[in-house]
Amino acid sequence: MKGGVEVVRYKGLIQTLKTVYREEGRDKLLYGGIHPRFMFNFFNGIMFLFLLDRFNSYVDSIYD
Numbered sequence: 001m002k003g004g005v006e007v008v009r010y011k012g013l014i015q016t017l018k019t020v021y022r023e024e025g026r027d028k029l030l031y032g033g034i035h036p037r038f039m040f041n042f043f044n045g046i047m048f049l050f051l052l053d054r055f056n057s058y059v060d061s062i063y064d
Contacts, residue, residue, distance in 0.1 A: 020032075
């Protein structure tokens with residue numbers, strides 16, 4: 001707050017990305033929000049979709 005008036009720091013997506021890049025750098029912009037739990041869930045999701053596809057292919061081959 002400046003002089004009793006709240007200053008809006010981020011006004012939109014593009015302006016936010018520019019501000020973070022300018023103040024924090026490229027690494028924080030790209031990797032600052034990726035936490036180990038997110039990466040764990042991401043790879044689990046990939047594995048689930050891969051196994052689901054293999055299972056569906058197997059079931060289709062049985063009933064063809």
